[in-house]
Amino acid sequence: MRGRPKIVLARTYEEAIQIYEKYKNNILGVITDVRFPRVERGEKDGLAGIKLCAAIRKEDPFVPLIIQSSESDNVAYAAKFDAAFIDKNSKKMDVDLRRIVSDNFGFGDFIFRNPDTLEEIARVKNLKELQNILFAVPAESFLYHISRNHVSRWLYSRAMFPVAEFLKPITWSSLQDVDAHRKIIFEAIVKYRKMKNQGVVAIFKRDRFDRYSNFARIGEGSLGGKGRGLAFIDNMVKHHPEFEEFENARVAIPKTVVLCTDVFDEFMDTNNLYQIALSDADDDLILRYFLKAKLPDRLVEDFFTFFDVVKSPIAIRSSSLLEDSHYQPFAGIYNTYMIPYLDDKYEMLRMLSDAIKGVYASVYFRDSKAYMQATSNVIDQEKMAVILQEVVGNQYGDRYYPSMSGVARSLNYYPIGDEKAEEGIVNLALGLGKYIVDGGMTLRFSPYHPNQVLQTSEMEIALKETQTRFYALDLRNAGQDFSIDDGFNLLKLHVKEAEKDGSLSYIASTYDPYDQIIRDGLYPGGRKVITFANILQHDVFPLPRILQLALKYGQQEMRRPVEIEFAATMSREKDKTGTFYLLQIRPIVDSKEMLDEDLTSISDEKVLLRSNNSLGHGVMNEINDIIYVKTDDYSASHNQEIAWEIEKLNQQFLNEGKNYILVGPGRWGSSDTWLGIPVKWPHISAARVIVEAGLTNYRVDPSQGTHFFQNLTSFGVGYFTINAFMNDGVYNQEYLNTQPAVHETKYLRHVHFEQPMVVKMDGKKKQGVVLMPEEQQN
Template identity: 45%
Template structure:
């Protein structure tokens, strides 16, 4: 049978001949079916991620402007499924519905089902956020109600890819018939992989299309040429892919395929090989890339003439990009006269304003009469200004010069309004040193900067900056280096492959610090920034995945602080560049690699943005620090009456926030009950658990050649130093030993303690009210409980000398909501290893065969650092074996003070699926609620049990543990490997949890 009879040959069509014969007439009819209106069903925060982080609207605007089209897809957001159904039914204008799992009134599958039942023929796409949530959904047939499911990994291009994917499916048949548009067949049934592939492929295709437009014969045709870009046909089964291939085989540009996917309704471990062989048999010039986790398929792939790449390769995406480049191969505002003569050109709002000052009045009249200004502005997502200008007519103005001035004034006013509360491109001339928030370089802002920008928008839009008398609530001014700068630094210095494979943190630091190439335009902008800002700076990580809704990466990457006070500007620049390089290096430290390993992500997918931010605080001789810092959460996992979980919890400390996030002793209180302080019930207990030192930036510690992977400029100081500086006055009290009590203030002699009585009791600062407001606003805006980091300077350095409340971070605080009911009361004491009436988490964890525990009877508090090292070694072994385990220990996990517990970092226990902590044998210890990796425990859904034998709250069956055969042990730490699994049950609603013995 000939090829022509097997399928339609587009070059036999007179329509195709007509399109190519006249060179471009056919191109004008391409891409007829467009997604013009998108209904997004999500929380407000999800919308903000899509719009601001990757400039989604701007990307769409640039593409559509390049295609010479006048309509940019608009996104309408609702947070309720009921509202989505009503809008879609009544307005009949939506071409696509994207839903996230976070909608208010119904499950996302129910929403999709009701859309179908309503007879609405609109594609419904689910954008999910983590693989556990997704796997639960895919286990139910309900997942079929979605046209496609994607995973959000922090890459904003996934939304563009969704739109392009659906448009390609709608237009492929017509566009192929018209001019023979090429297609790429992508066969992949793993949602996470195709969610990563599609953004990359579309990016490379658009770059290639921009190179191809040089073949156009004039400007208009160059833009029309963009419409002929290759399409991507995503398939998940052999039959679906084969149908596309047979239908479009003469216009297939290439094939990218997995090897193991469904054929004939069943998983075929060699389906990709069979497909590639059939493709090569018919057309041996079609390039094929096969992927698999099994390296044994490489030889067979090469035998049939296909390329091959391992899916677990650390450079998978790079190899895919290289394959597409080697094997497979926007627009200005133009001022014209009525006769069509070009008299000016604008690329952005600033240049538009400049051109309006000089172009002839007849050109302004020509474009104004045809609404060209509002159309162009709408294509650039400047909807507010476009709608403001559109109703005005030329006849409304006394003269054309009045019209010109009106347009110039509107643009100037709008640009000023637009900069409030958002990230702008950095310009020295317009950057506000008191409140500016700007970007340098392209790419994403990263999660931390995205969260800050979102809070900045809320603070501005709801006008809370000066809500409290004498206080300024603000985001400290900053510039953000986009992730493209990170990519350029790695590639220009040939560091990527080295960093991905090196396991020595010091060597990584050395290589990064010695790298000499840094983008010249970024250096020039940093010089300008340093000319404006000559105060201490915090150089902070803001990776793509940081502060995401399910894996926040809290504390995984580094922050470095610099004094920024040297008289030589070149030395200041060098210190800043070294701090940036150190943060970049921390992306590849072992702590980050181990963290990534237990997530669904790949280190290769991670990219680092940098926040360079003015520090909040005051200088005291050679020290710089805020009066106090803290962390506040809108949900409290350990409420004590009358507090409720939703009342939230805050931890505050004198000085820099490292003391709080690193698990040091802090003062904890609920913002709604600031005088209800459990720590103050016992003077002895408070003295033992209160803060005795504080962190500050030491100006004497300048950047050096040290290869230590932490900030050496931040040092600990005693409380007497803060008293000398005057900072302790705002947060201090005095212990009077003769009376064995703590009195407010510092007037009397005695030991100083950090009680925050002047703030919480005597209302020297409205801390509780501010936190309550921000937590409520953040939870509403993000659609989930939140956590914020903040710093307060009681001696503000702003022009008004207001007290300063600086918001340093806001991120989602994950609360897993399980549907299953768990009854821990159904088990007897002899059936369980552990019972706790104070737990974190909800659900059932099964298939745990390994237990690591610290011997309760042998533990020596003077050897706690040794115990941490023992646990770290066992943790590394179990992670390499992919064996999750139960961890049991004494004292506070992650304690900054080794006398209060075991000072582990997150990477030292990252393989644990459940963690138990109990008091020491000789005295009681409060649970480690404020530790730095607490956020990670909740995000990874790690069960967390607290046992307090002194208060008869729960128990651990130590005798049973001691009787089990030991697989490996050190002096204090034991590893048990069981023949049958244990089961971990947690009822978060009742705050009860048990761990059953094997076989129960």
């Protein structure tokens, strides 16, 4: 609205002068009558309009003036002030007015004219056309227009204020150089178009979508959750100039076009798909029906334009209305397909259409229906927008993948060492992000402490707990066998393959089996370990800093903790440059993460366990069992036997699908049996809270569960450290000893309560409590 030209009416000469003074820098033109009142005279002045023109011409020789009068003699004055004249007596007065306003005030097309004959040389409709023709217009015509301010006026009338403002003072008299002028205008347009395309969800127009465009939509409906997230990030990057300040890194979103939800509605209606979709047919049958259906024809040309601009593989992602509903995590319910870039655009069109229909069909697959039911959503309210996005990556032969992809969260509920919860946490991997979503082994670090990566702190952990496989897009698979599984054309490869592709230059370290050490960087021979050492520790690429900014601004502008998906490609030249792409942002809403109470206010009488140094976050209220190591006559020499007993009990819990709380002395999972019980993760995998309880005669610094840290974080297990004898926390073992045991051995007791024990953990403050079962509290 603010960009539309306004018409301001002056009723007297003084008012006209006042308005002109106020708006003179933004006036597209002035239309004046000849006879109207002047206040100081208290009467009509027969030449007020002519005097107004004279006053304006003194200030601005070029602003368009139109004089209208019923006295045709006044045409002489018009010529004097280089104004257009309209005769009020003429039958076609309004037609004349319309034509003159359109020609002179910058509306309509911009017409380059021959200054001598005024005949048309060229005509441009929009900024893109102006940009393309600038250097081809003959110098004398160009000079004629710039010396009369025509270009900036045309821009003003189109509400392109930044460029118009910038160009207005650059007049012929100030510059006197036609070619310099062309260049200045050209660069201003390029800069403006880049700026405009950021943060705006423009409507996709074939003639305007080009390499400066970032984000557009087709259709009028909703963008869906992911679509809105992308528009939000794009805007965020535009508004914070810090993202532009990296010498060797560009921050952007991939080129994106969103098919809004109305395209989905139209597709479902015109092909009569609701009946099969809402039936109990199996997924394959539903997919077959959807693949046979037809997308609207008008999309074909738009898709071809998109292919031409992107020239890379395309990801087809779902963006559903419910996916972002702030209270239910819908992420990952629907499919994401990827298709290779082909020279045969009709073949590519077929693959793209199939993928879009596959995403549409996935709304009605069995899992989605079950999920809808579980979250009490009505499936016919679900509408699907589809995001078409260039896949971030480099091509290596028949494979395509990014140097790294990852997920960053602005809250870290497992801070270790001097990390803080609010500094956030990142999971990083080589290759496509599907590897992370599928729960692969990623590298976990805090963007504020990139030098302290637990997984690479000890050689033994680094060899065991770093990535060994990665996903790449198979460019040879042209999707003939389109299937429900959206990963049908992805390759799961061994890291060795990436080494052959030459994509590990700043990402891997090399294990030297002779010296038994891991060296940062690539060396011949030796296993390659994905450590990202050169990026995290040696700052080859400013990844940690970019992530700090993205998390900071994302959280600030969403006003809640966020999760961001990203990918980055390093240049193939060894020049240490790269591009960081933000792919998705969403608020972190995990039902169990809604914890508002102050745990320190719960009295010690009510708790079985309290830790002031806990990891994990949330509330659990379905655990009725606790297994603890007896401390009377405890000796570390029995730790191996205790481990075997726990393994047996754990297996019973797994078979029954139940969970328990595990309490014991020293470090759980330590390889040194004198420091703690040497369990491995599979032996305690049904435990939901693991407690390290110090003993008077047996003090070990808390380990914070280093040995199965990866599993703690991925399964959301709580880890408590308690030293009750040093008044650090509470461990009410006396009470447990009075309860009947379901199972008791020389070393262990297993107690079952009828009522569940409620576990509450505040990951930000590192507080954790296990409350007494309800029956005991009453």
